[in-house]
Amino acid sequence: xxxxxxxxxxxxxxxxxxxxxxxxxxxxxxxxxxxxxxxxxxxxxxxxxxxxxxxxxxxxxxxxxxxxxxxxxxxxxxxxxxxxxxxxxxxxxxxxxxxxxxxxxxxxxxxxxxxxxxxxxxxxxxxxxxxxxxxxxxxxxxxxxxxxxxxxxxxxxxxxxxxxxxxxxxxxxxxxxxxxxxxxxxxxxxxxxxxxxxxxxxxxxxxxxxxxxxxxxxxxxxxxxxxxxxxxxxxxxxxxxxxxxxxxxxxxxxxxxxxxxxxxxxxxxxxxxxxxxxxxxxxxxxxxxxxxxxxxxxxxxxxxxxxxxxxxxxxxxxxxxxxxxxxxxxxxxxxxxxxxxxxxxxxxxxxxxxxxxxxxxxxxxxxxxxxxxxxxxxxxxxxxxxxxxxxxxxxxxxxxxxxxxxxxxxxxxxxxxxxxxxxxxxxxxxxxxxxxxxxxxxxxxxxxxxxxxxxxxxxxxxxxxxxxxxxxxxxxxx
Numbered sequence: 001x002x003x004x005x006x007x008x009x010x011x012x013x014x015x016x017x018x019x020x021x022x023x024x025x026x027x028x029x030x031x032x033x034x035x036x037x038x039x040x041x042x043x044x045x046x047x048x049x050x051x052x053x054x055x056x057x058x059x060x061x062x063x064x065x066x067x068x069x070x071x072x073x074x075x076x077x078x079x080x081x082x083x084x085x086x087x088x089x090x091x092x093x094x095x096x097x098x099x100x101x102x103x104x105x106x107x108x109x110x111x112x113x114x115x116x117x118x119x120x121x122x123x124x125x126x127x128x129x130x131x132x133x134x135x136x137x138x139x140x141x142x143x144x145x146x147x148x149x150x151x152x153x154x155x156x157x158x159x160x161x162x163x164x165x166x167x168x169x170x171x172x173x174x175x176x177x178x179x180x181x182x183x184x185x186x187x188x189x190x191x192x193x194x195x196x197x198x199x200x201x202x203x204x205x206x207x208x209x210x211x212x213x214x215x216x217x218x219x220x221x222x223x224x225x226x227x228x229x230x231x232x233x234x235x236x237x238x239x240x241x242x243x244x245x246x247x248x249x250x251x252x253x254x255x256x257x258x259x260x261x262x263x264x265x266x267x268x269x270x271x272x273x274x275x276x277x278x279x280x281x282x283x284x285x286x287x288x289x290x291x292x293x294x295x296x297x298x299x300x301x302x303x304x305x306x307x308x309x310x311x312x313x314x315x316x317x318x319x320x321x322x323x324x325x326x327x328x329x330x331x332x333x334x335x336x337x338x339x340x341x342x343x344x345x346x347x348x349x350x351x352x353x354x355x356x357x358x359x360x361x362x363x364x365x366x367x368x369x370x371x372x373x374x375x376x377x378x379x380x381x382x383x384x385x386x387x388x389x390x391x392x393x394x395x396x397x398x399x400x401x402x403x404x405x406x407x408x409x410x411x412x413x414x415x416x417x418x419x420x421x422x423x424x425x426x427x428x429x430x431x432x433x434x435x436x437x438x439x440x441x442x443x444x445x446x447x448x449x450x451x452x453x454x455x456x457x458x459x460x461x462x463x464x465x466x467x468x469x470x471x472x473x474x475x476x477x478x
Contacts, residue, residue, distance in 0.1 A: 002027045010039040013048030022058060024398045026366065029059045040072055047077030052084055062088045065224035067211055074218050100363050101340035102175060104292050109174040114288035116271060120155045124163040126170055130271045131286050135243045136173040139195040145269060162187040172200055176237040178228040185226055203228045242339035244270050250281040253327055274301065275319045281327040283334060284317065293337050296360045329355055336364045344371045350387065357391055369396035376403045382416040401439065405446035408463045412470040425476050443467060
């Protein structure tokens with residue numbers, strides 16, 4: 001529903017609504033509709049320059065000489081928009097707000113942190129991680145366990161293996177995305193066949209056909225870079241990397257979690273390099289993932305806290321003991337770190353949220369927020385709203401006030417809600433920065449946003465009157 005609202009708002013040029021959807025509702029800025037169009041494309045097509053600049057500044061992709069870039073440029077309604085697109089600079093990882101997981105995987109490939117194998121293709125080195133390659137490709141899993149077993153350097157000299165295409169293939173294995181010059185597409189297709197990556201081969205063929213049709217129908221366009229990216233909500237990458245969490249899970253916990261959806265294949269070795277001991281359970285994991293996803297674990301494993309490691313038996317990974325956490329809760333951390341997702345029951349959401357905050361995992365905190373949002377009822381909404389404020393979960397806080405707006409006539413009779421309003425008012429008075437109460441303002445906003453028909457006006461007015469009567473009764477005039 002929020003996604004449809006985003007597309008509609010981009011067509012209308014409603015910058016305020018788009019800002020709200022991206023920053024409060026956490027909608028993906030590069031989402032695509034069934035016509036393979038992005039919010040940026042509609043903003044360009046409809047001539048909304050301010051909105052185009054906002055989207056570009058917040059991570060909308062529009063690289064030159066790509067299908068998306070040329071499509072936006074060709075469809076732009078005005079010259080100022082075309083100039084903004086030509087001046088486009090990719091949002092850097094330091095200022096990008098979303099795509100945390102995708103950004104992590106791209107950095108993992110580019111920086112090669114904690115890599116354990118190097119491929120040398122006609123003299124050009126590529127650092128990689130056995131666990132990622134094995135989880136993403138049966139071909140690589142077999143080769144790393146047979147012909148390349150125990151090798152830290154693998155030299156590939158075959159004349160048909162192009163280094164550019166090999167780099168693009170690694171990008172696909174790590175991120176699900178591939179960017180390659182059109183002159184190297186045939187080399188990529190050859191490698192995809194060799195590595196039995198049939199999904200990639202199919203995507204390359206379909207993209208080539210789409211680009212050819214676009215260039216033929218739009219004179220003057222020039223697509224030099226072919227981009228493959230997974231469709232919205234495509235689970236393949238996350239499911240493949242969840243295999244590493246499956247392998248790290250202690251045997252005694254697998255029965256409690258039921259049948260694993262992605263069991264470890266016979267002979268697959270994930271090559272762990274760190275063991276986390278939680279209570280009496282041992283999780284065999286990978287530093288690359290934990291250090292790359294969490295500053296807490298980076299400090300624990302890479303920086304000055306390395307003395308936390310315990311001596312390990314010869315050939316075994318070092319052991320680090322984690323305190324004040326149960327194996328069950330750590331299992332949710334484990335699956336999030338590897339796959340950016342975990343099946344989180346609402347009853348465990350608060351415990352996982354506290355740990356996610358301690359381990360500096362903002363994405364896991366947001367997942368907990370989504371789980372807590374399922375618990376919204378008249379009796380619980382104020383408590384969940386307090387949790388959202390405490391842990392700075394903007395989307396959950398917004399969902400709480402949206403729910404409060406729907407049941408405000410009943411909430412005004414509840415002491416916990418009245419106390420929350422008083423506390424908000426006291427905080428405002430202490431700051432002396434505004435004469436309004438944020439909680440009240442948010443509820444008013446959501447009451448007003450539900451008015452779409454004439455018949456809804458009276459209902460909204462009744463809700464607002466109930467809120468105003470409460471404020472008067474407790475001596476707050478705002």
